[in-house]
Amino acid sequence: MSSPIYVAIDTPDLARAKLLAARVRNHVGGLKLGLEFFAAHGQAGVREIAAIGLPIFLDLKLHDIPNTVASAVQALHGVAPAILTVHAAGGRAMMEDAKAAAPLGTKVVAVTVLTSLDASDLGSIGVAPDTHAQVERLTALARDAGLDGVVCSGNEVAAARKLWPKGFFVVPGVRPAGGDLGDQKRVMTPRQALDNGASILVIGRPITKAEDPDAAARAIAATL
Numbered sequence: 001m002s003s004p005i006y007v008a009i010d011t012p013d014l015a016r017a018k019l020l021a022a023r024v025r026n027h028v029g030g031l032k033l034g035l036e037f038f039a040a041h042g043q044a045g046v047r048e049i050a051a052i053g054l055p056i057f058l059d060l061k062l063h064d065i066p067n068t069v070a071s072a073v074q075a076l077h078g079v080a081p082a083i084l085t086v087h088a089a090g091g092r093a094m095m096e097d098a099k100a101a102a103p104l105g106t107k108v109v110a111v112t113v114l115t116s117l118d119a120s121d122l123g124s125i126g127v128a129p130d131t132h133a134q135v136e137r138l139t140a141l142a143r144d145a146g147l148d149g150v151v152c153s154g155n156e157v158a159a160a161r162k163l164w165p166k167g168f169f170v171v172p173g174v175r176p177a178g179g180d181l182g183d184q185k186r187v188m189t190p191r192q193a194l195d196n197g198a199s200i201l202v203i204g205r206p207i208t209k210a211e212d213p214d215a216a217a218r219a220i221a222a223t224l
């Protein structure tokens, strides 16, 4: 079985992205490319990283009116990522149209509550300050819209899976015990996140900022 670890290759530097991907490729299950990389290198860059041979998770977190999101998803057929993200807050119609426009075989998953937010952040944007309730609400919406799964933190993944036993659960905000949190607020260790029901773990800086990224990836994999 392949590793549940997807490494977030968050850099606008193509040469560094390729180097990081090559260094970790034997210890992880996939590579995640996000806004930082896509804004700098677009689909041509995604194809260069995909050539390494691991599944690509394209984390664009699309959030717009349904027609715009569906057109953007349609335009991604040239790279056909294994996983693609939209924001659940875009609503049911947006998620339905995104899934309908996606290439066959691409899992479309919805971001519920960003792992960089806590209850008081939700309050500050006019949402009831309860991250669990908001994740549950948006998980049910994504399920009913026909998506493949959701993104949430390890704190909510067990409750989300209860609502959607066959869903695909992506968990970022993953830190080895005692690791630097950076801007993440809802975090969990890799082992705990898997035990709680994560399908895959997204791990960036604990690997990419380590002095020896392959050793860091190996060490995390050994805890699973």
Ligand SMILES: O=c1ccn([C@@H]2O[C@H](COP(=O)(O)O)[C@@H](O)[C@H]2O)c(=O)[nH]1
Pocket (backbone or CB within 6 Å): 008, 010, 034, 059, 111, 113, 114, 115, 116, 151, 152, 172, 173, 174, 182, 184, 202, 203, 204, 205, 206
């Ligand atoms: O809620 C979310 C959704 C996506 N992410 C992304 O995951 C990685 C995490 O990187 P770390 O360096 O391990 O913190 C990053 O690419 C985010 O864009 C998230 O963190 N939380």
